[in-house]
Amino acid sequence: MRFSVVDSIPGSRPKSQWDRESRERLIFLTPAVAYLFLLTVFPFLYSLYLSLYQVKLTRMDRKVFVGFDNYANLLTDSLFLHACLNIGIITGISIVIEIIFGFLAAKIFFALRFSRAGGILRSLSILPMMITPICIGLIFSYILNPTLGIANYLIKGAGLPPPGWLSDQTFALFTISLINSWQWTPFMMLLMLAGLMSIPTEHYEAAEVEGARWWHVARAIEIPAIKSVVLVGVILRVIDNLRFFDIVYVTTRGGPGASTEVVTLFAYKQDYQYFQIGYGSAAAVVILAMSIVITTFAAGYLRRAEGE
Amino acid sequence: MNRGTHPHRLALPAGILVAVAFVAPMAWMFLASFKSIEGIFSLPPRWIPDFTYVDNYTKLLSQNWVFLVNSIIVTLGATLLCMVLSLPAAFGLVNFKFRGREFLADWILSTRMMPPIAAGVPLYIIFNTIGLLDTVWALIVVYAGFNIPFAVWVSMSFFRRVPRETIEAAMLEGCSWAQIFTKVALPLTRSGIATVATFVFIFAWNELLLALFLTTRAAKTFPVVISSFVTNSMTFWEMIAASSVIQAIPPIIFTLLMQRHIVSGLTMGAVKD
Numbered sequence: 001m002r003f004s005v006v007d008s009i010p011g012s013r014p015k016s017q018w019d020r021e022s023r024e025r026l027i028f029l030t031p032a033v034a035y036l037f038l039l040t041v042f043p044f045l046y047s048l049y050l051s052l053y054q055v056k057l058t059r060m061d062r063k064v065f066v067g068f069d070n071y072a073n074l075l076t077d078s079l080f081l082h083a084c085l086n087i088g089i090i091t092g093i094s095i096v097i098e099i100i101f102g103f104l105a106a107k108i109f110f111a112l113r114f115s116r117a118g119g120i121l122r123s124l125s126i127l128p129m130m131i132t133p134i135c136i137g138l139i140f141s142y143i144l145n146p147t148l149g150i151a152n153y154l155i156k157g158a159g160l161p162p163p164g165w166l167s168d169q170t171f172a173l174f175t176i177s178l179i180n181s182w183q184w185t186p187f188m189m190l191l192m193l194a195g196l197m198s199i200p201t202e203h204y205e206a207a208e209v210e211g212a213r214w215w216h217v218a219r220a221i222e223i224p225a226i227k228s229v230v231l232v233g234v235i236l237r238v239i240d241n242l243r244f245f246d247i248v249y250v251t252t253r254g255g256p257g258a259s260t261e262v263v264t265l266f267a268y269k270q271d272y273q274y275f276q277i278g279y280g281s282a283a284a285v286v287i288l289a290m291s292i293v294i295t296t297f298a299a300g301y302l303r304r305a306e307g308e
Numbered sequence: 309m310n311r312g313t314h315p316h317r318l319a320l321p322a323g324i325l326v327a328v329a330f331v332a333p334m335a336w337m338f339l340a341s342f343k344s345i346e347g348i349f350s351l352p353p354r355w356i357p358d359f360t361y362v363d364n365y366t367k368l369l370s371q372n373w374v375f376l377v378n379s380i381i382v383t384l385g386a387t388l389l390c391m392v393l394s395l396p397a398a399f400g401l402v403n404f405k406f407r408g409r410e411f412l413a414d415w416i417l418s419t420r421m422m423p424p425i426a427a428g429v430p431l432y433i434i435f436n437t438i439g440l441l442d443t444v445w446a447l448i449v450v451y452a453g454f455n456i457p458f459a460v461w462v463s464m465s466f467f468r469r470v471p472r473e474t475i476e477a478a479m480l481e482g483c484s485w486a487q488i489f490t491k492v493a494l495p496l497t498r499s500g501i502a503t504v505a506t507f508v509f510i511f512a513w514n515e516l517l518l519a520l521f522l523t524t525r526a527a528k529t530f531p532v533v534i535s536s537f538v539t540n541s542m543t544f545w546e547m548i549a550a551s552s553v554i555q556a557i558p559p560i561i562f563t564l565l566m567q568r569h570i571v572s573g574l575t576m577g578a579v580k581d
Contacts, residue, residue: 024485025404032397032456033412039453040419043430050429060433105326111319118320121327123567128330130559130570132514134531135552138538139337142545148349150336186330190571194579232578243423246516250535264425268517277429284426291421 044288051282057275070282080283082258083266086173090262091241093177094184095234101181102188103226109189110196122193126186133183137247140179141166166252169259176260179247184237191233195226231305235298242291263287334556341365341549348545364550372533376554379513379530382444386451386512391505393452394459399489401460402467403475413464417576420457427454428521435522442527447519451512458511458576459504465577466500467493503569506562513558530555 051070055063074080105125112118128136143151144165152162165175203221212220245264248254254261254269264287270280340348341364342357369376401413431450435441440449470493478488494501516531523532534551537544563570571579 028396028400032393043427046430111315121323124327130563
């Protein structure tokens with residue numbers, strides 16, 4: 001005989017017991033929910049409220065209601081639009097690089113999956129993604145120093161023209177994307193490795209018997225197996241990139257010019273450098289709206305892809 | 309074919325190349341931390357420094373040890389508070405049947421979409437009003453809260469693995485939910501909980517943006533100090549090198565310890581490894 005106590009409907013129990021149990025249940029759930037509400041929903045509503053005012057952080061008492069003016073100004077602020085474009089470019093370039101190099105690295109470590117040396121090399125390769133992003137940014141700003149950095153020393157040694165990396169207006173955005181993808185390629189690599197591991201060996205054996213070439217194997221066996229994990233990875237990376245801040249903050253601060261300005265840095269500067277918290281809050285609300293739209297869209301896409 | 313225990317002969321050299329590509333930049337900064345200011349940027353580069361030269365570390369820590377302690381207090385405090393709040397909630401969401409359970413779980417997950425920048429100014433104003441601005445308390449409270457969605461969601465996946473029969477048996481013996489939680493569920497999910505706590509620890513340890521908003525002097529965390537070595541007029545590379553090495557130690561140790569769980573952790577359980 002089995003008693004399904006867990007599934008029993010609370011209402012069917014004696015009243016006193018239900019009361020005691022429901023109180024106990026509340027103790028489990030309420031603190032986290034209330035805490036989360038106070039720390040995310042309340043600040044968000046407050047940001048929404050501030051975004052309708054012209055207000056300085058230093059003179060909070062003098063605020064002027066301006067309605068949606070801050071939002072209207074954002075749409076014509078070339079710096080903000082530039083920041084939106086830049087973060088789109090960084091996200092696009094980074095994710096493409098992460099997928100290509102992540103796949104190559106995953107294939108290499110998949111081939112080495114039974115070797116002890118392979119395990120050690122893989123452990124070393126995943127170190128970047130958990131390391132503090134500002135340290136990653138500073139490591140590369142040291143290596144890529146235009147005149148005294150080791151990278152340009154080696155490039156000059158090879159007889160090639162040394163690029164300006166972070167100091168060149170046209171090149172800086174690409175360099176930032178490279179740094180970002182260097183940190184996160186290991187993540188994509190691990191995701192794809194998990195996907196490759198899930199392929200039954202018989203599929204490879206069958207391909208071998210049929211004399212399939214490597215690109216046939218990749219297209220017919222490997223890519224379908226890793227498609228859904230890669231999709232999860234891409235969604236998480238897009239959401240993370242919308243809050244991309246730390247690396248730019250310690251390397252270029254958005255410069256040279258506005259060439260590496262990104263949305264979170266833009267909002268931060270409005271709040272903390274110019275103290276225009278009404279305008280900064282409007283930018284933050286737009287960033288949140290973008291993440292909600294992207295997440296909703298991506299989640300729907302993911303659900304459809306998994307349904308197939 | 310390169311299958312089974314005999315990988316392709318190029319696989320190992322390629323693997324070494326990959327590892328070097330990811331380790332060499334970090335190693336270069338590590339080497340720089342043992343060089344004097346002149347040595348850091350000398351051309352041609354001085355490859356191997358004198359490892360007995362630790363002036364950078366002694367100078368850094370003698371001036372900034374307080375902020376390292378801040379970072380440790382904030383990170384440990386936030387991790388503890390976050391787990392104390394999240395574990396019961398995750399347990400409840402898995403084991404209690406009530407209307408709106410799915411909605412509540414989804415709502416908790418959706419709060420992770422909240423970009424920290426959208427909370428910076430409101431939190432600054434709130435903590436300023438109650439006099440907690442520039443204290444470690446403000447950061448503990450904020451970091452704990454921002455990691456609740458992650459901690460709840462991943463802990464739920466561990467509590468789901470506790471066998472139903474075990475919980476029902478405990479109920480039949482008259483255990484309350486609190487007893488089942490502390491005496492049955494927690495011991496059975498120990499290693500999973502340790503993984504979640506480690507992630508929360510690293511997320512809090514690495515955070516910069518909200519620390520910039522909520523600290524000015526006394527409560528600065530180590531990342532804030534590191535970022536302050538880059539000024540408009542000059543960059544203190546010897547300080548950056550030494551502080552980056554110290555800052556990277558906990559993430560490196562934890563990554564090596566729990567690499568098996570990194571994929572499922574970072575995808576919030578969406579991908580198993």
